[in-house]
Amino acid sequence: MDLFSADEHDLIVELMNMGVGRAAHALSQLVNDEVLLSVPRLEFISVPEAQQAFRKDLPPFLAGVMQDFEGFINGRAALLFPEARSLELVNAMIGEDLSADEITELEHETLAELGNILLNHCLATLANQLKQQVQTDIPQAFSISADELPGTLNLYQSDSENTLVMLVQIDFSLRNSALRGYLAFIIDLRSADAFVTALRAYLAELL
Amino acid sequence: MQNFSEQSGSCLSNILDNLDCTDLLHSLDGGVLLLDAQCRIIFCNRWFSRHTGLKEASMLGKTLPELYPEQLPLPLQDALETGCRQRMGRILSYQLHKRLLPLQRRTPRGELQPLHQSILIKPLSQSELTLVQCLDITNAVKREQHLRAGERILKLERTVLELIATGDALDNVLNEICNTVEQLIPHAPSAIMLLDDERELLHIKSAPSLPSAFMQREPGLNINTAATTCTRAVQTRALAITADIHQDDSWQPRREMAQRLQMAACWAQPIIAAFDEVIGVFACYPQTPHSPNEFERQLLQRMAHLAAIAMERHRRVERIRFLAMHDPLTGLPNRSLLNEHLGRNLRRAHREGNQFALMFIDLDGFKQINDQHGHDAGDDLLSVLGSRMTEQLRGTDTCARIGGDEFVVMLETVHSVDSATQVAEKILSCLSAPVQRGQQQLKVSASIGIAIYPDDGTSADALLTGADDAMYQAKAKGKNCWYRFN
Missing domain, CATH: 3.30.450.40 (GAF domain)
Incomplete structure (x- = not known):
């Protein structure tokens, strides 16, 4: 999708890296151990492309956290992991070394907080740097099959013509645990104008 | 169907219009606070008063850090700030924050116990207010x-x-x-x-x-x-x-x-x-x-x-x-254990420059006992003689049964050949003393071949062969005697 120029795209990547870096710092403080986060790839895709990418790249069962946001851009953001590894991540966060069979409600909450910190920092950094406002709802953790993902993310309900998906790969590393997840930002394109304008204003200021 | 849902929809909105929202919040089984943009409490439900022990009136207009000075963990204060001021929804989970608000609950027995909780902070859209929900998850924590x-x-x-x-x-x-x-x-x-x-x-x-x-x-x-x-x-x-x-x-x-x-x-x-x-x-x-x-x-x-x-x-x-290392009949070490002890003793004698003695002992006249009195008698005899020999030895010496009526004694250290021959004499006399078995008196004697480390050999094989050869010499010399390998 060529909604954004190369410069604008680079700027978004940079802002996401900044947000993820702040989230890593916040998480490190929370768990008293080093949390490393990096963004190896970021792309803007359409809803059909997103569905294809999910089918291709994601494992059949997922755990995740989603949060609605509104402000200079509107939509729904989600953090997604292979379900089999989500418990490992929670255990690494709380410093336990156990292999429970399934994720319990307390672990869902912990996962929700992890996603909350990550998504909030990304969105807040994006908004703050662009001198914009964004508001987020409370996070919801879920465990679903990959087929249910588009429904969960509201991809069907929203007008797919007017929806843009920002898909961000994210690598976690925490206490001997390393895993790859995805951040998906389902952005209502009707708000994209404000996004582009803000990006251009930011770039113009740099020059 | 559509009619029904339309009807019930309009019905519901009627009900909701007439519902006292405050009353609804008070009756919830969970804490509800409404905060303004400066984090001040503008509403708190009954659940909250009940679990903090504070009167509603004393909470209104205050922020949570003001109510609990220096008692709230930093992440909670930070989350309240980001929630109220920056409008970011937050969750504080129990597993990452074991201590949030200092709330207590009564057990069914009436005892007060800390209330484990998780907290949700939700900025309300179309309003400056922020909803704080406190969930009692004590039971989930216990589970x-x-x-x-x-x-x-x-x-x-x-x-x-x-x-x-x-x-x-x-x-x-x-x-x-x-x-x-x-x-x-x-x-x-x-x-x-x-x-x-x-x-x-x-x-x-x-x-x-x-x-x-x-x-x-x-x-x-x-x-x-x-x-x-x-x-x-x-x-x-x-x-x-x-x-x-x-x-x-x-x-x-x-x-x-x-x-x-x-x-x-x-x-x-x-x-x-x-x-x-x-x-x-x-x-x-x-x-x-x-x-x-x-x-x-x-x-x-x-x-x-x-x-x-x-x-x-x-x-x-x-x-x-x-069982793997001992002879089941006499309880004496078998050939395997003898080899182990012999190997160990060889290394030690070599290291420390000691002498030690190996004796090959074969009973004289044992076959006749078996033939005349039966194998049971022979077995009993072997068993008694085994114990007698062991009694003549020090704890560190080894007496092994390596065949039918063949025994090997290893004296762990000897100062001289004489001390080895003295032991051989004692063994000869203890073996030739009759053994009473019911009415029967069983009597054998023994022929002993002696080999001394290092003079007569420096390997296990050489010493065992030497002692064996010497034993045949003793037999040839008329039995019931010992012979030193030359």
């Missing part, structure tokens, strides 16, 4: 703790069972069992004590977290005379509990030691092996006076059971090892 504890026991049990299965040294296994319990019952060093063969004294076998002074504290607890928690466990074959050592008279003689080692209580679980035999005690010494709860009782039971399995296995392995 989770139970689950995790069970899992942890299983995992540790598996580790211990693996150690047992792979034949790890008994000491390691028992130490691991103690470590396991100490992980699950913190601040309570533990020890494994075993009964001696006479089943009189309890000896400490493993206590990885207790100072070695404790291990050597006394020759052992006499289960018949010493009345302590541990001996009680052996006698009653059940968990014995001393909830407070300083209130228990039976601990009087050991109170000073208990104080020094910070032992405040003692829980002793008997270790019961096959055939209901009590073989020892698993003891746990909490540093605060109290009795074990249900989980701790179960844990003690399971770990004592593991210790029993480890002990059983150890005994069995020892038994198999003994």
Whole structure:
């Protein structure tokens, strides 16, 4: 999708890296151990492309956290992991070394907080740097099959013509645990104008 | 259908319009606060007043940090700020924040206990207000703790069972069992004590977290005379509990030691092996006076059971090892064990420059005993003569039966050839003394060949062959005598 120029795209990547870096710092403080986060790839895709990418790249069962946001851009953001590894991540966060069979409600909450910190920092950094406002709802953790993902993310309900998906790969590393997840930002394109304008204003200021 | 939902929809909106929202919030089973953009409380529901013990009026207009100065964890303060001021929804989960608001709840028995909680902070759209929801998850925490504890026991049990299965040294296994319990019952060093063969004294076998002074504290607890928690466990074959050592008279003689080692209580679980035999005690010494709860009782039971399995296995392995290395008839070492001892002694003699002696002993006239009196008589005779020979030797010497009526004696060190020949004389005389078997008197003699290390050979083969040859010389010289290999 060529909604954004190369410069604008680079700027978004940079802002996401900044947000993820702040989230890593916040998480490190929370768990008293080093949390490393990096963004190896970021792309803007359409809803059909997103569905294809999910089918291709994601494992059949997922755990995740989603949060609605509104402000200079509107939509729904989600953090997604292979379900089999989500418990490992929670255990690494709380410093336990156990292999429970399934994720319990307390672990869902912990996962929700992890996603909350990550998504909030990304969105807040994006908004703050662009001198914009964004508001987020409370996070919801879920465990679903990959087929249910588009429904969960509201991809069907929203007008797919007017929806843009920002898909961000994210690598976690925490206490001997390393895993790859995805951040998906389902952005209502009707708000994209404000996004582009803000990006251009930011770039113009740099020059 | 559509009609119905339309109707019920309009009906619902009518109801909602007439509903007192405040009343609804007050009746919720969970904490609800409404905060303004400056984090000040503008509404708090009854649940909140009930669990903080504060009157609603005293909370309104205040921020939570003002209500609880220096009591709120930083992440909560930060989340409230980002929620109210920056409009970011937040969740604070129990597992990452064990302490959030200082709330308490009453148990069904009326006792106050800390309320485990998670907190949701939701900025309301189309309003400056922020909703703070406090969820009581105490029961979920209990369930989770139970689950995790069970899992942890299983995992540790598996580790211990693996150690047992792979034949790890008994000491390691028992130490691991103690470590396991100490992980699950913190601040309570533990020890494994075993009964001696006479089943009189309890000896400490493993206590990885207790100072070695404790291990050597006394020759052992006499289960018949010493009345302590541990001996009680052996006698009653059940968990014995001393909830407070300083209130228990039976601990009087050991109170000073208990104080020094910070032992405040003692829980002793008997270790019961096959055939209901009590073989020892698993003891746990909490540093605060109290009795074990249900989980701790179960844990003690399971770990004592593991210790029993480890002990059983150890005994069995020892038994198999003994059978593999000894002659079943006489109980003397067999050729394998002789070879092991001989090899070890050769290396030692070489290292330390010692002499040692090897004697090959063959009975004279044993075949006739068998022919005349039967094999049972022969077997009995061998058994008696085996013991007689052993009696002539030092504990460090070896007397092995290596064939029908063939024995090898190894004298671990000899100062001179004479001292070896003196032993040979004694063996000759003890073997030629008659053996009474019922009405029968059985009598044999022996021919002994002697080889001395290093003069007569420096390898196991050379020495054994030399002693064997010398034995034939003794036979040729008329039996019932010894002959030194030249």
